[in-house]
Amino acid sequence: MKQRLFAFASLLLVCYGAMAQNSVVSGTIYDKETKEPLMQTTVQLLKTDSTYVTGAASAEDGTFKITVPEDGKYILRLTNIGYSNVYRNITMAEGKDIALGKINMATDAVMLKEVVAKGMAQKLVVKEDTFIYNAAAYRTPEGSVVEELVKRLPGAQVGEDGKITINGKQVTRIKVDGKEFMNGDSQTALKNLPTSIIEKVRAYDEKSDMARMTGVDDGEENMILDFGIKPGMNKGFLGNADLAAGTHDRYAGRVMAGIMKDNDRLMIMGNANNTNDRGFGGRGGRGGAGNGLQANKMVGINYNYEIPKKIIFDLNGRWNHGDGDNSTTTASESYISKVGAFSNSRSVTQNRNNNFNFAGRLEWHPDTMTTIQLRPSYTFSNNDSHSQRLNASFSKDPYSYDENVDPLDSEVMRKISAQNPLDSLLVNRNNNLSLSHGDNSQFNVMATVSRKLSNRGNSITVQGRYQKSKNENESLSVSETDLYRIKNIDGADSVYWKNRYNTAPTNNSSFQISASYTERLSQYSFLVFRYMYQHSDRDNSRDTYDFSDFTSFGRGITPRYNGFDDFIGGYKPLTTSSAYYNKELSRSTKYKNDTQEMELTWRRTTNAYNLNLGVLYQPQTQHLVYDYLNQHFDTARSVSNITPTLDFNYKFNRRKSLRLNYRARTSQPSMEDMLPIVDDSDPMNIREGNPGLKPSFTQSAQLRYNNYIQSHFSSVMAFVNYSNTRNSVSNKVYYDPLTGAQKSRPENINGNWNIMSALMYNAAIDTMGVWNFNSFANLRYSNNVSYVNLDPANKSEAVKNFNRSTSLSENLGFSYRNGWLEVELNGNVNYTINKNKLQPDRNRNTWDFQYGTDITATAPWGTALSTSAHMSSRRNYAQKDANTDEFIWNAQISQSFLQGRPLTVSLQFYDILHTKSSFTNSSSATGITNSWSNGINSYAMLHVIYRFNAFGGKNARRGAFGGPGGPGGMPGPPPGGFGGGGRGGRGGGMPGGGFGGGMPGGGRGGFGGGRMF
Structure with missing residues (x-):
């Protein structure tokens, strides 16, 4: 048997x-x-x-x-x-x-010459709505990550807040070879993927999951950056390690390893540094520059598995830890009132946070007609923060007293408040200290089922979502305010203390169910019906304990991490006493919201154009139960909104297209803003509700043109964006001329609109593509409307004011590139015109411009030299020390070793002349602010970089070890591509290495130090 x-x-x-x-x-x-x-x-x-x-x-x-x-x-x-x-x-x-x-x-000698020319000239190709950048055409520093590559792409901008925009659109998600990476966390990818493995970068708008399944645009799009890995490097094992140490106790370490097969891919990343490079998102310029001192650590893992046309499985997890130490000085000018119109502040904020995030996606196609998708995610975080802030308000420009002194200096303040006529300048002074701690968690899950009912295109899709979050926050605030225009009974300046401890638990939950049906009307047209129901609950409360009678409360706090419980522990017995619990200042908010959406969309799709026309009907019911300041409110409202949509995309051919997009939406004012209540819990900032607020209606339109001219290897992109809001909400602010306190009330206002246009042009100057030119011009105009109180004694004199801002900018670049040398001359200029209708004395036209060069030279034996020198200038700012010239010079030398040059040693010098400052300027309808922050911008770092891979052949390894090459490059994906690794291929084996841009700052992190004031 x-x-x-x-x-x-x-x-x-x-x-x-x-x-x-x-x-x-x-x-x-x-x-x-x-x-x-x-x-x-x-x-x-x-x-x-x-x-x-x-x-x-x-x-x-x-x-x-x-x-x-x-x-x-x-x-x-x-x-x-x-x-x-x-x-x-x-x-x-x-x-x-x-x-x-x-x-x-x-x-084939003719083909070789043609491909070499194309390989050097084709920095950018445009196909329909997709921008395809050739990574080999942009040299980056040895050991750099893809963020450095993105900063060099035409039309790309990296803001001070770390946000990346491509041709005016913010990037919201990253993919690698078309696969999801870190669940849309673009910054984690940008800070950890090495440039040496990237062949192409694609930028395009991706529809939502619902739109992709139904085939009908729902208006929800993500701007995608898709990094294509070089052929021969997407199968096998990939490793990359970069360790660095520098002056001023700077350090950095980055490790990335990946295992890639036909159907699955595993990538693990680790990052630790104190150069303001978070490695998991956040701010930072070239070389890691950023405001403040930051020390960060990150560990991440990303897994993709796919059986073509059957199963897609994505899973990722991330832990990050950050220590921050930020010192900021600001000088502000308000357009709202003549009283307290000028203010200066100095603050120190020190914080620590931990964040754990897990997310996944499972997409199953049981047959050719059905798609089932599941997307769960979970996040947990905690944070501690300690801050100290000194602020003073002035009725006139304090620099008129002496432009060379600090208005916050105690000796200067005494002179301002004691001498006539200068005593009229100083209105108030506030010294604030705060501690906070929070624990936050959130769970999300979304499930989608889509079924094609026939081969004609009829389909039905059902989607469900559930979200739950819980937050436990507590804070301590100690505040002392000096009022220089009000005397107490002893004839001295009045003093106001506000010492409070708050606990604020929050519980939020929501669920959503939606369904859509697609009916094919003809060969080219479809009709789509969509219905959605969403219910949400929000339960927020705040318990307040008032210790304002204890003028010494909180004094002598030692700024120490995780010391919140130790400090507040001494006051815990007081928080259980009814004597200090302030019921009036404590608040309870329970909010329920029910929203329905009924949408009808007609879609027509042909070879020449796509057209979507739709209308959305949205009824909404809201219920609020609110207890605050000894008042109880139980109110509800029901509203309905009707908004149209239009999307038209005309394709002249695969490389030239014109797209028009129109959206309209209605926004309801906050129910809390509509309560008839006056919140005077902070006497310096009183807020009054307005039951008469109306909904805001915003219309936006975009016209975009793309064209790629193959014969000249040139690309053209132009767009115009327009937005207009009716009944937008602006605060009417009334100032007390004696104290500088303000009372605000939200009001509807009309006249807010803005327009932005841009033109990008990139081209090869010669037939071989050795000489190149790129240009990106931008024009922005905004008409901002607000209320201004010109006569503080008469509240009725708060009138409508117009602040018009025009900004013109131009970025130009000329480059020369051959097999061993690259020279680029580049520059940009930004001219901003701010005009204030009712207060023309506050009009200001400012200039920001930068010009310089980037030079990179590589040698056959593995040596690379690069330098970046740029002059950055500012003109016509209100503060004298904001109008500066900063000559920023960076340099790098690197040498690669061993067979295939997998080992590279690089010495980098940042801000050699010690001239860089951390200055920012911002303006709005209500005022203008100049800010300076701390940072270590000038230092040197020694990097040791090692790369290992076990796939492809010797040329594949050379391509991974060296920087992006010149002629030859890497083989392209099927079908076609540039090819490489054969005769004539000079790139790949040499370490590239441009170098430049902003400077890394950084810091040890940690609180450190005693009291500031």
């Missing part, structure tokens, strides 16, 4: 093996003249109609193997840069393998 079972099992295994076995095509590729094997030749298996089936790259010895999925007739195509293409017709039958033996490829 056992023998029969064994024989039967053996037979099953043999049958299974026979069924599972696929045919294999193999061969060896040689140079026809030199008889040397050709590695990294692209081998593609095509159907007889040229449809791509599968492909591979030849190994170091020229051999290749391709698994054929089924019997039939095929075409085998071999491509390599500098060689004529080779084609073979093959027929697979009965599951038998085919050995083609030796295959010779002949060189």
